[in-house]
Amino acid sequence: MNIVVALKQVPDLQQIRIRNRQPVFDGVPYTIGSIDKNALEAGVQLKEVSGGNLMAVSVGNEELEDTIKEALAGGADEACLVIDDKFADIESSISAALLAAAIKKIDDVGLLLFGEGSGDNYSGQVSSRVAEILGFPQIGYASQIELEGQTARITRVLEDSEEVLEVRMPVVVSVLSDINKPRIPSVTQILKAGRKPKKVLGIDDLEIELSGDRTITTLSSLAPETDRQRIAIKSAADLISALRAEGFLGR
Amino acid sequence: MAAILIYSEKSPLALELLTAAAVIAQDTDLDVKAVCINNNEQADEMAGRGATTYHIQDNLNLADTACVAAALEQAVNKLDASIVLLSSNRRGKELAGRLAQKIQAGCLTDVNGLAVVEGKIQCSRNALGGAVISTQRIETEQQVIALTPRSFEASPVQEGGSVQPLAIEAVSSPLKLISSRGQAGDTVDIEAADILVIVGQGMEEEDMGLVESIAQTLGGEIACSKPLATDRKWLPEDRIVGLSGKKCKPQLAIILGVSGQVQFTVGIRDAHTIVAINNDENAYILQMADYAMVADLKEILPELKGALG
Numbered sequence: 038m039n040i041v042v043a044l045k046q047v048p049d050l051q052q053i054r055i056r057n058r059q060p061v062f063d064g065v066p067y068t069i070g071s072i073d074k075n076a077l078e079a080g081v082q083l084k085e086v087s088g089g090n091l092m093a094v095s096v097g098n099e100e101l102e103d104t105i106k107e108a109l110a111g112g113a114d115e116a117c118l119v120i121d122d123k124f125a126d127i128e129s130s131i132s133a134a135l136l137a138a139a140i141k142k143i144d145d146v147g148l149l150l151f152g153e154g155s156g157d158n159y160s161g162q163v164s165s166r167v168a169e170i171l172g173f174p175q176i177g178y179a180s181q182i183e184l185e186g187q188t189a190r191i192t193r194v195l196e197d198s199e200e201v202l203e204v205r206m207p208v209v210v211s212v213l214s215d216i217n218k219p220r221i222p223s224v225t226q227i228l229k230a231g232r233k234p235k236k237v238l239g240i241d242d243l244e245i246e247l248s249g250d251r252t253i254t255t256l257s258s259l260a261p262e263t264d265r266q267r268i269a270i271k272s273a274a275d276l277i278s279a280l281r282a283e284g285f286l287g288r
Numbered sequence: 289m290a291a292i293l294i295y296s297e298k299s300p301l302a303l304e305l306l307t308a309a310a311v312i313a314q315d316t317d318l319d320v321k322a323v324c325i326n327n328n329e330q331a332d333e334m335a336g337r338g339a340t341t342y343h344i345q346d347n348l349n350l351a352d353t354a355c356v357a358a359a360l361e362q363a364v365n366k367l368d369a370s371i372v373l374l375s376s377n378r379r380g381k382e383l384a385g386r387l388a389q390k391i392q393a394g395c396l397t398d399v400n401g402l403a404v405v406e407g408k409i410q411c412s413r414n415a416l417g418g419a420v421i422s423t424q425r426i427e428t429e430q431q432v433i434a435l436t437p438r439s440f441e442a443s444p445v446q447e448g449g450s451v452q453p454l455a456i457e458a459v460s461s462p463l464k465l466i467s468s469r470g471q472a473g474d475t476v477d478i479e480a481a482d483i484l485v486i487v488g489q490g491m492e493e494e495d496m497g498l499v500e501s502i503a504q505t506l507g508g509e510i511a512c513s514k515p516l517a518t519d520r521k522w523l524p525e526d527r528i529v530g531l532s533g534k535k536c537k538p539q540l541a542i543i544l545g546v547s548g549q550v551q552f553t554v555g556i557r558d559a560h561t562i563v564a565i566n567n568d569e570n571a572y573i574l575q576m577a578d579y580a581m582v583a584d585l586k587e588i589l590p591e592l593k594g595a596l597g
Binding site: 053169250251 | 351354379381382383385394413415416421424426428463465468514540563575581582588594595
């Protein structure tokens with residue numbers, strides 16, 4: 038059985054600077070989305086228990102061949118990448134169409150893992166869209182995954198409740214960031230990562246037609262203006278007076 | 289006439305969607321139609337707020353997103369809906385993508401503001417981990433928009449509502465719900481708190497008692513940055529403020545030992561008054577505070593507790 042984990046290459050958010058309220062991407066390296074790393078780790082742990090092959094799948098620009106090494110070092114056995122220089126910043130519906138087309142080329146997919154949201158946009162649409170395209174059932178916001186034969190048993194955590202669900206695979210599962218703590222790859226694993234099998238596909242290799250029309254237009258993207266007083270406080274007593282003046286004490 | 293369809297399994301959120309739908313309806317020629325699934329109480333409540341309500345009563349597995357999406361797809365077609373408003377809670381977000389794919393709609397989730405400009409809906413949402421706020425427009429004929437909880441007030445009581453049954457074709461589900469339970473113990477709702485004392489990685493565990501006592505004196509609740517709940521496990525996950533936690537708008541936020549990465553600040557930047565205390569004078573959090581204090585928490589917390597009495 039193949040355990041497939043879908044990963045998104047995102048700009049390293051820690052390194053994005055804001056200038057004149059605009060994000061500056063110059064020199065910002067790519068990385069794998071933070072919750073995607075939890076999805077990868079979940080796949081590695083399941084593979085360690087149940088066996089199978091762990092395949093990383095991703096869509097992106099040319100940088101992806103380098104970025105994906107992080108996933109191969111983190112425990113994926115191989116990678117299947119859809120690369121095109123137009124894929125630097127594509128919308129969810131197109132990512133989903135490309136991922137689904139790539140996943141269709143993989144035999145015997147059992148579990149298809151996603152992070153609950155991408156590192157940059159966090160819209161959480163892609164896992165649901167891929168599940169719909171492939172006709173797979175889906176379970177989002179997993180805090181625990183157990184596999185037994187052809188059955189997956191998933192604990193889903195909602196805002197105010199928890200559900201335990203069982204489903205026959207294949208199934209799409211999105212994981213929460215606290216499902217695990219991704220391991221830090223050893224030097225040997227990092228060195229080995231470069232030699233693991235990597236299949237690179239172009240859009241012509243996929244049975245897919247993209248219309249090219251964007252379904253979403255971004256009209257503006259600006260850092261919020263911070264309009265704060267920034268009054269420097271020197272002592273606990275000063276802070277108490279300030280809170281009292283604002284009416285927060287003795288309520 | 290084409291319609292705005294609204295659905296959330298949570299009644300308080302469905303009432304917020306009704307308000308948002310009214311904002312759109314005001315500037316378009318769309319009718320508002322509320323859909324409820326297997327929930328008499330919600331159907332009556334929606335009707336009581338003036339909504340034309342359609343009640344689906346069927347043997348649906350509500351834990352199965354694909355199943356609910358298939359039911360809503362039928363409702364969209366029967367009710368001639370061009371806009372679907374869902375809540376951007378976990379179930380709603382999961383549903384949004386699936387339904388959008390089914391009906392070939394463009395979709396935006398975590399939308400926290402709506403406006404109709406020249407007949408088209410503009411949505412605002414956080415992007416780049418919260419570093420920027422994007423204003424976006426969906427270009428497809430049909431649109432699915434999931435709204436962040438508490439972005440709109442609940443719709444008030446109004447006359448003119450009604451409830452009618454909506455029949456759909458059966459949808460089967462391969463998912464088996466083994467068990468379901470409410471989360472035990474801690475049920476503090478930090479989104480509802482007027483005053484929050486928020487702790488970050490600059491805290492030491494032995495000082496948490498002081499923080500609790502300060503929060504209690506102020507009549508506030510304790511919240512935290514993500515690592516304190518997920519890595520250190522000092523507080524439950526439902527106390528996390530930030531992008532993947534709660535977006536809070538308290539009157540007062542006292543932020544202790546949080547450096548102020550954007551994934552955190554996005555959850556608190558709408559607070560009315562922000563107090564930040566940090567030992568690093570370069571911490572970003574001090575720039576987004578109304579009252580900024582550079583101090584060692586070990587020294588300042590006992591002083592604060594003492595001064596508060």
